Amino acid sequence: MKTRRPLTPEEIQESQRLKAIYEQRKQAAKIAGRSLNQADVADACGWSGQSAFSQYATGKVPLNLEALLRMAKALDFSPAEVSPRLLKGIAEPMQPSKDMELKPIRAWDEKTPVDEDEVAVPFLKEVELAAGSGRFGIEEDDGSKLRFDKASLRANGVQFEKAKCVRVRGNSMTPVLRDGATVGVNTGLTSITDITDGELYAINHSGQLRVKQAYRMPGGIRLRSFNRDEHPDEDYSFQQMQDQEISIIGHVFWWGMYAK
Structure with a gap:
């Protein structure tokens, strides 16, 4: 039997944040007179049964980008709330440091010759x-x-x-x-x-x-x-x-x- 690798500390924190958001949404649904369970979330994500969501929320398997995006849509939260790590490949603008010299923006178009670099x-x-x-x-x-x-x-x-x-x-x-x-x-x-x-x-x-x-x-x-x-x-x-x-x-x- 293939054994799963242990989650990293960062991956454990991600699953904990996901579970906390789920519990918040579950409580909010209860107050509004509605029900929400893990099977509902799994169904909204297009998964059969609750086990897929449960494995992510309990830290049995690490989150991946596709699963995170599906659950963010199903539970209405920003993916960055759970895993900034997985979003780094999507958009990570460089923040200038205090010591960084910012050069003036230079306008160019298709006719402007490219630099050597x-x-x-x-x-x-x-x-x-x-x-x-x-x-x-x-x-x-x-x-x-x-x-x-x-x-x-x-x-x-x-x-x-x-x-x-x-x-x-x-x-x-x-x-x-x-x-x-x-x-x-x-x-x-x-x-x-x-x-x-x-x-x-x-x-x-x-x-x-x-x-x-x-x-x-x-x-x-x-x-x-x-x-x-x-x-x-x-x-x-x-x-x-x-x-x-x-x-x-x-x-x-x-x-x-x-x-x-």
């Missing part, structure tokens, strides 16, 4: 292959580019010429990636064997640009959205991937978006 990363876009054909392909956008400093790309193992940008469309990846968010993609990682389960990847699906969590499956691949209520998992065999022209564009190493 920068790379102008092109965007990928969907294009119709022939007028009215209904078939699409993906190519670089000649106009839109986003600047990255070379040190950041090196730190993420991205070769400069392999860096591309993709805009997210739709609500399938909310609340992590809203409609209009931009992701940086390492197109040097395009093989099924390059997939790390649960990581984000840009996908070419018959000429449609998609961003999904990817999982390796026996004989195929699973694509997962964060908004699983409206966008359930998609499982494809290798043959289906070939038939539907599904391929991996690359691994998402960065993302950003406006607040609204």
